[in-house]
Amino acid sequence: MRVRFYLISIIICLSALSVQAQDSSIRQIYNEAEKEYDIGRIEQAVSILQDNMDSFNGILRQSAFRLMALCNLSLDNVEKAEEATRSLLSEDPYYTASPQDPQRFIDMVENLRSGLTATITTASSQAENLNEVPVPTTLITEEMIRNSGARNLQEVLAIYVPSMNIIDCNDDINISMRGIYSNGQEKILIMLNGHRLNSYSINIAAPDFSMSLEKLKQIEVLRGPASSLYGGVSLTAVVNLITKQGADIDGVKLKAGAGNYGQFRGDLLFGKRYFDLDVLIWGSFFKAKGEKRSISKDETALPQLYVNGGDITIGGIGNKPSYDYGVSLKYKNLKFLYNTQFSQIQSPMAMTYLYAPYEIEKYKTYDGVRPSFTTTSHHADLNYGQQFHNVYLKGTFAYDNSDMAHYQVISDIQIPGFVDLLPLPEISQQMLKEYAEGGYSRYMSGQEHTFSAKLQGDWSYLNNKNHKGLLSAGMEYNYFEMEDARYTFGYNFKTNLPETIPVSDLGKGHENSFNTFLQLKHHWKSFIVNAGLRFDYKHRFDSTTIKEFSPRLALIYVQPKWNVKLSYSKAYIDAPYYYRKSNVFLYAFAGIKETSALLDPETMHSYQLTFGATQWLKGLNFEVNAFYNKARNNIHMYLLDYGNDAQSDIYGLEFSGQYETSRFSAHLSSSWQKAHMYEYNTDPFDHPFNTPAFSANSVLTWRTTRQLKLHTRLGYYSKQHTHYYNIANYVKFNQAVTKINELVTAIYAKYPDDPLGDNGLPIHATPEEIATWEALANTIDQVGENLYNKKDINPYFLVDIGANYTWGKLEFALNIHNLLNNKYELSGASTGLIPQKGRWFLFDIAYKF
Numbered sequence: 001m002r003v004r005f006y007l008i009s010i011i012i013c014l015s016a017l018s019v020q021a022q023d024s025s026i027r028q029i030y031n032e033a034e035k036e037y038d039i040g041r042i043e044q045a046v047s048i049l050q051d052n053m054d055s056f057n058g059i060l061r062q063s064a065f066r067l068m069a070l071c072n073l074s075l076d077n078v079e080k081a082e083e084a085t086r087s088l089l090s091e092d093p094y095y096t097a098s099p100q101d102p103q104r105f106i107d108m109v110e111n112l113r114s115g116l117t118a119t120i121t122t123a124s125s126q127a128e129n130l131n132e133v134p135v136p137t138t139l140i141t142e143e144m145i146r147n148s149g150a151r152n153l154q155e156v157l158a159i160y161v162p163s164m165n166i167i168d169c170n171d172d173i174n175i176s177m178r179g180i181y182s183n184g185q186e187k188i189l190i191m192l193n194g195h196r197l198n199s200y201s202i203n204i205a206a207p208d209f210s211m212s213l214e215k216l217k218q219i220e221v222l223r224g225p226a227s228s229l230y231g232g233v234s235l236t237a238v239v240n241l242i243t244k245q246g247a248d249i250d251g252v253k254l255k256a257g258a259g260n261y262g263q264f265r266g267d268l269l270f271g272k273r274y275f276d277l278d279v280l281i282w283g284s285f286f287k288a289k290g291e292k293r294s295i296s297k298d299e300t301a302l303p304q305l306y307v308n309g310g311d312i313t314i315g316g317i318g319n320k321p322s323y324d325y326g327v328s329l330k331y332k333n334l335k336f337l338y339n340t341q342f343s344q345i346q347s348p349m350a351m352t353y354l355y356a357p358y359e360i361e362k363y364k365t366y367d368g369v370r371p372s373f374t375t376t377s378h379h380a381d382l383n384y385g386q387q388f389h390n391v392y393l394k395g396t397f398a399y400d401n402s403d404m405a406h407y408q409v410i411s412d413i414q415i416p417g418f419v420d421l422l423p424l425p426e427i428s429q430q431m432l433k434e435y436a437e438g439g440y441s442r443y444m445s446g447q448e449h450t451f452s453a454k455l456q457g458d459w460s461y462l463n464n465k466n467h468k469g470l471l472s473a474g475m476e477y478n479y480f481e482m483e484d485a486r487y488t489f490g491y492n493f494k495t496n497l498p499e500t501i502p503v504s505d506l507g508k509g510h511e512n513s514f515n516t517f518l519q520l521k522h523h524w525k526s527f528i529v530n531a532g533l534r535f536d537y538k539h540r541f542d543s544t545t546i547k548e549f550s551p552r553l554a555l556i557y558v559q560p561k562w563n564v565k566l567s568y569s570k571a572y573i574d575a576p577y578y579y580r581k582s583n584v585f586l587y588a589f590a591g592i593k594e595t596s597a598l599l600d601p602e603t604m605h606s607y608q609l610t611f612g613a614t615q616w617l618k619g620l621n622f623e624v625n626a627f628y629n630k631a632r633n634n635i636h637m638y639l640l641d642y643g644n645d646a647q648s649d650i651y652g653l654e655f656s657g658q659y660e661t662s663r664f665s666a667h668l669s670s671s672w673q674k675a676h677m678y679e680y681n682t683d684p685f686d687h688p689f690n691t692p693a694f695s696a697n698s699v700l701t702w703r704t705t706r707q708l709k710l711h712t713r714l715g716y717y718s719k720q721h722t723h724y725y726n727i728a729n730y731v732k733f734n735q736a737v738t739k740i741n742e743l744v745t746a747i748y749a750k751y752p753d754d755p756l757g758d759n760g761l762p763i764h765a766t767p768e769e770i771a772t773w774e775a776l777a778n779t780i781d782q783v784g785e786n787l788y789n790k791k792d793i794n795p796y797f798l799v800d801i802g803a804n805y806t807w808g809k810l811e812f813a814l815n816i817h818n819l820l821n822n823k824y825e826l827s828g829a830s831t832g833l834i835p836q837k838g839r840w841f842l843f844d845i846a847y848k849f
Helices: 002-038 042-055 058-074 078-091 103-113 142-148 153-160 426-435 503-507 577-589 727-750 767-784
Strands: 137-141 164-168 173-177 188-192 216-223 237-243 251-259 263-274 277-287 291-295 310-314 322-331 334-345 372-388 391-411 440-463 467-491 509-524 527-539 545-559 562-573 602-614 620-637 642-660 664-680 683-685 694-703 708-717 720-725 788-793 796-807 810-817 840-848
Touching (some): 002 042, 042 058, 058 078, 058 103, 137 153, 142 153, 153 173, 153 237, 153 694, 263 840, 426 467, 509 577, 577 642, 720 727, 727 767
Parallel strands (some): 188 237
Antiparallel strands (some): 164 173, 277 322, 440 467, 562 602, 620 642, 810 840
16 A cells, blocks of 8 residues: 555656646747847747747746737737737736837737727626627726726726616615616626625625725626526626736735725735736725714604704714725636625614614624624635637636624614514514613624536637637536524614524525526627527525526627627526525514515516727727616515515616727716616506616816826716605504404404495494494505605716826825715615715825835
8 A cells, every 4th residue: 555655656746747847848948939039030939939839828828929929010010910919818808018018019909908899708708809799898997997086896887887876775885777776786796807796695795895996907897687697696787807917016006095084995916927827915995984964854764753853974884994805816727716805884874764863882782793784705716727629618616605794773762653563473572562762773694605616618619711609608506505694683772682583593594506508609700699598496495496597699790890789688686595584584573484485586688789889080989779678576675574576677778988099088978768667566657766867977087297197077867766665654554454454353253153244344343343444444545645755866966086196106196076065865775865975085195116
């Protein structure tokens, strides 16, 4: 046995030495070509590269294409230089030329990567330029992020992506897409270098300060359903955050900032490329105390109780700063990603339809946390890809962990009749009625783990002058587990209700999912067909199963300066585990033995027609898109539980464009949308809620000198409509329903053998009983007609300004948001009108080592 061990060890060592020797030999060949180029023997360098190009791998292959492009530029062979540069960008779509490279090469790289012909990987999971992607796509570059002055991902997306609008659900940083949204951001898939960031239990990935902008090279946004490739969560859009590479940083960059309302931020970037190893390390944090503002009683849900109004905090981050730390490693064809994020958002007002001021310091802490939405997440991804002639294979292993705590204030004060609305056992309700004096809260938490494995491959089955064909296929397995869960109500600010059911055991569970997809992309001269189909199978915790097919078809016609795309796609998103378990919790609290989720997946069908233009005038690119979206089974929140009671048919037009010169640039995005059909809680409406019919944003940038750049953002949003429960009438309605049910039950028991009269009561019911029944029925009818508040949100206009000044290795930046200090309100799912931030400013200083 020991001899066998020694033999195996020797074989492994010899194999490793052989591979190392081979790598060393290939690098020596490259070094020889580079030496020939340096001494001016260009043709000899080209010959060496051509003879050995197939032997180069990973970063060395990218270096070889770069050197080939430089050689051909030296020979004034522009066509072959562009061919080599395209091959380089195919290997690394996010490659950036070094400032030490010749200017012709830098310009060639930027020209091939800029405008509507820029390269992305999100749309088809492979490199392709924007003319060829199957759905309308917005590309946001590093420079565009800087020019916008945006502080977080939510602001970047709202500025540059048509039909994306900021909404405020009084709970978390959120955004909507084409009128579709939820209490948290769970309809849009957000990825980091292709790795899913959305939680598996709640589907949420909040575009907040836990997603650093400083580390990003670009943001790729698919505007439309994408389940055919990415499965659940990608219901309305996909946002892929692409990080810089170590070579882009080539050193250390530090950044610190401070502003009003207690804002502090810090960023660290370290990046280096060591031969075949590329290293990027980042870290960022953000803290803000928030803007204190007084509101009147009429701005609360219960003006008759909050007679003096109160103070709220807008934009508060919580006790701990939000942070984002991570590392990205690339060694040849092997890639590793690790990212940890923390977010703690303080709600301006009490939860859902009870929106009102509250005193956060009065409430007890859970694990050191006061009322807020707190999330800590860890993401790890390891993948390896290898080219085998005309087949490319890639395998991925991923792990995700998330700890979520949702601590909500229900009300500081007593609300008559409110306790009856809580689905609690009779003993708990009686305890609240006798001992509670206000200070109501709800606390929910959970710890989740997800393991996944994915295998995919691309087969280039045809490649000639008139035809190019690529067939992609893949499969993925996910295992999700909720390891622990808590769900409790509090009262008198510091006291919890005793646990009457085993919440932790009831919250635990696991789910399995498997998917497989097939995608075809075929070029025939100027025509492209891009079709895909994905099948998802999911086994839920309650033993129910989900089986969904997600198809996609796009027909594309491409010309040198314009293109037309006609596309259809269908997407789905399963009801979040957290929503389904929350309903089960509430049933259990009320003594109902129900273990089924009673929530169905949401679906979306989207039809889009897109026209894109490239360089019609020098520096001008634009895109116009028409869409028709059919959403079904959308989930919304009642008071505490959830239901599939919303659906919509929304159509609209979107425009995005950019114009750039050497010293000036302008970016414009706008959208118009209207509801053909919109149903909420089974009631029909002629407009979507909390969505402007028209919105427009522009970012204007002017480089006044080599060191100074000025920018401004202008935003306009038309009138919006909002619709939410009137909680006072809801309480009256619930009380009347409870009393009439008790009355009818008592009357039926009193006269069990009586026939029923026209009013549905036994014919021997007394006049007093009938009068009481009629009074309660009238109350239900009258209050039921005013069960909702229907309000308009006035149009508003926003102006942001900023400046960047570079002095050697130092960079200074000043950004002022809402310069005119406009006072406006927004709303969202399950809440009233929430006041928004006034004038905020932030000063930054950065240094590059």
